Amino acid sequence: MAVTAVAATLALALAGCSGDDGGTDGDTFKFAVVAEKTGAYADYGLQLEAGVKAAVEDINASGDYDLEFEPVVYDCQSDKSICVQSARDAVNADGLPAVIGPIVSVDILPTAEVTERAKVPHLVMAVLNQITDDYDNTFRFSTQSDRSNQTVVDYVKAKLQPGETVAIVNATTDFGKGGAAQQKEQLAEVDIEPVAEIAHDPDQADYTPLVTQLKQADPTYVLLSDSNPADIAKLLRQSKELGLQSQWIGADASGTIDLAGDAAEGYMTVSPWFPNADNQELTDKLMAQGIDNPGWISAMAYDATLALAQAVQDGGTSSEEITKALESLSGFDGLARQGWTFSSDDRRGQESSQIANWNGQQYEIVWPES
Amino acid sequence: MTALLEARGLTRRWGGLTAVDEVDLTVHRGSLHGLIGPNGAGKTTLVNMITGVDRIDGGRVVFQGADVTGLAAHRLASRGMARSFQTSQLFEDESVLDNVMAGRHRHIGYRFPHTFFYTPKVSREERRHRTDVHAILRELDLAVDAHRQVSELPYGRRRLVELARAMASEPTLLVLDEPAAGLPGSDVDVLGEVLRRLRRNGYTILVIEHNIGLLMTICDRMTVLSEGRVIADDEPAVVRESPRVIEAYLGRTDDA
Amino acid sequence: MTDTLTRPRQPSTTDPAGHRRAGLPVIVAVVLVAAAAIFPALSDYSTTYLFAYILIIALLGLSLHLLMGLMGVFSLGQAALFGTGAYAAVVVTEDLGLDGAIGFVLVAAVGAVLGLLMGAVTLRVTDLYLALTTLAVGYIFENVVRNSDWLGGPQGRSGFSIMFFGRSLDDPRLLCWIGLGALTLFLAVIASMRRSKIGRAFMATRESPMAARSIGVDARRYKLLGFTIAGAFSAVAGGLYSAWSLVVDPSVYSIDLTLSVLAIAIVGGLRSAPGILVVAAALTYFRNSAGDFGVSDYVLLVYGSLIVLSLRFLPLGLGGLASSPAVVRLVGRSGRRGRGGAA
DSSP: OHHHHHHHHHHHHHHTOOOOOOSEETTEEEEEEEEOOSSTTHHHHHHHHHHHHHHHHHHHHHOOSSSEEEEEEEEOTTOHHHHHHHHHIIIIISOOSOEEOOOSHHHHHHHHHHHHHHTOOEEEOOOOHHHHHHOTTEEEOSOOHHHHHHHHHHHHHHHOOTTOOEEEEEESSHHHHHHHHHHHHHHHHTTOOOSEEEEEOSSOSOOHHHHHHHHHHOOSEEEEEOOOHHHHHHHHHHHHHHTOOOEEEEEOOTTHHHHHGGGGTTOEEEESOOOOGGGHHHHHHHHTTTOSSOOHHHHHHHHHHHHHHHHHHHTOSSHHHHHHHHHTOOSBOOSSOSOBEEETTEEEEOSOOEEEEEOSSSEEEEESOO | OOEEEEEEEEEEEETTEEEEEEEEEEEETTOEEEEEOSTTSSHHHHHHHHTTSSOOSEEEEEETTEEOTTOOHHHHHHTTEEEOOSSOOOOTTSBHHHHHHHTTGGGOOOOTTHHHHTOHHHHHHHHHHHHHHHHHHHHTTOGGGTTSBGGGSOHHHHHHHHHHHHHHTOOSEEEEESTTTTOOHHHHHHHHHHHHHHHHTTOEEEEEOSOHHHHHHHOSEEEEEETTEEEEEEOHHHHHHOHHHHHHTGGGOOOO | OOOGGGSOSSOOSSOTTOSSSOOHHHHHHHHHHHHHHHGGGGGSHHHHHHHHHHHHHHHHHHHHIIIIIISOOOOOOHHHHHHHHHHHHHIIIIISOOOHHHHHHHHHHHHHHHHHHHHHHTTTOOHHHHHHHHHHHHHHHHHHHHTOGGGTGGGOEESOOOEETTEETTSHHHHHHHHHHHHHHHHHHHHHHHTSHHHHHHHHHHHOHHHHHHTTOOHHHHHHHHHHHHHHHHHHHHHHHHHHHSEEOGGGGOHHHHHHHHHHHHHHOTTOHHHHHHHHHHHHHHHHHHHHHTOGGGHHHHHHHHHHHHHHHOTTTGGGGGGOHHHHHHHHHHHHHHHHHHO
């Protein structure tokens, strides 16, 4: 009889959920935002949501669009399984014609499998190449990792004087190893041989041996592939203490600047977007949505939402029409970045990233040179 | 009478201490054999060695004509040597019936795939064994408690369940480690009656006790251990008169 | 010669067939009827997927029921078995091109072998050491997979299609049926073992290894057997999860999954299959819909509180509720009152 109880419970649990029709409802266009609002990646998810909401406010206030836009936010709790299920709820149960998010690649890949099967356009902020290489319904609103690394190499090549050298430092994580391998390859293409290649395990207390090794090699530039803010901060602090003169260039890892304090002064970061005096307007809009330190994720989400609205305005409200319109988007200027360009065989959005120098007060864009 | 169990020169050492020293023990088929001795004489150690629970440092054990020295406990049990324990080793959260049914383990013949899909064969065999177990429970006056949890039973009844579980394996040799320990006097008499009845029904029983009065009245033969050595091995009447036993054991008790 | 005592002298008066438990065919029939009743409600695509996910979690929960509840083995190795099953399903169906009907038998076999090995490695250890050893197996596998290019490395594998009987498991209803089939089979096997020789051997080993040996139970053999069965079904759950999540990556080995299934098993009652099934359904539904209720920040808090409350007030979990003394007293009292009122 216990089994009957089980069955009854299941039936009751399931009877509660029934889908409602989403998409266009009169004058409102609804779209899905799947975000890691809680859990381990809550910072990212909240940035994503803030970016979308800031953009939607502006879009609806502008009066330039025929429809009212409304994001339907699914909190996928930084859990891959819930992200997949949220995507299914969004595109199948709720019938929403477009999806933005989530952020972390482990979460994006399975959601992209869902949206691809449903032929729903999927706007992502990821850096992983695979996401726009493997799925023909995705649109990248960020700079993918090989192009970010290429941006760093381009910068180094442009600045490198005769006699100056380059070293590569990376964490022994997936991100670190992948980034270092890519940079080495890209440096080789422009005939630069790194004078030192040093890998370190994450979460160590003492990086003195690494810094000492670097001092001996004395490179002009140190290209860093590490996504752990605490480790980057330790590397910067210990380099300063030991008097290393090299210029560090690393990937954006939010929180690094705060953790490193004055050792972060002069640290260069590569990222699709930096908050600074030139884009105060966007920074303010994002902060108005309740986040303290707007980063590239929220800025990219803002642009993605603008592009989605443009595509709906140009093409229509069905998934197919939105996909077509996004694929023909060319040189579209967002508020964060200019020149978003997509086609049916190139979904990568941006050609290159930006490099900024933290001067102790704010980010100064040093590349591309204006 | 033929020997069912023969232990020769059994020795167990713990560091410098020799707990069991060159002990010989012969249990004849169909007999009720007592093993007595003062506390610390090495009775339980000896029985643990014989039943495969403890390691054997020296000597041999022959059971049913086969050398079983050092065989694992479960293998000895499969060969028909069942035992109870001094401290309760019952399955507390389970029913009396399930506890005793577990004792049937070695007699249940069905194998894969029957066990996995409760086939009619399993059903038939389980029913048959359950009938046998109910008979044992009735024999020990436990039938009324068949579906009660062991942990709900009073102490004396639980000792009976332990005996029932050992009996359920239809042992060739039943080894009981202090079955009367902690029982009130009236229950000890009942237990003595049960053991006598089992012996009449053909069981061979080796019983360890330090309640010497009980054993004197029911045993066919007794082995007395003191400080790890055998000091007497004979019929109760002879043992009772042995000066060494009186000195080592009886002399210091006012038991009769 | 020793049989005289055990022969019944008169026909048994009590029912020796055991009147307390429903027969196995009844259980299977009830499950199937319940399933048939639920399935029309599954016209909704994503609800069907949710149901499939519940089935996968329930399979894992039952494997803990077997290992911890029945055998008393505190294993944290479920993630290793589950993850290996997830990868095995992709390799077997995608790389070897086998239909799931055969492929999943292979997946189960892989899980069984791994379970057997895990049992063999931990034969001599118990309790905390066993838990840590089995946990370590998961970490080792995660690292091996992360560094294996043919398994997709850190990004894992995606874009595969698992077929079953020539149809794609992309159809959630098929996934549900397969999951329900596996679950029913597992339930049947557990129920059958529990009521027979093996179940009593598990019980004996769990409660007193010394007593188990004294009645002829080879504790090691039954430990290996239990690990093997749990391994097979955990791997099948993993394989179904691959089909469900559409991507298999090293996160399938994560400790999070082990812990949330452990929570389900504890709250449901390690000894109670129905309890685990109810809680698997309820907590999975809760977790998935936590966002709708606005409580997703507190999911882990809820899980933790449930474990604490259950250990404090219901040590046998939800499944032990029916037999807990407090409930029995309550029911008894209201029963008496009811009769008194009628008189």
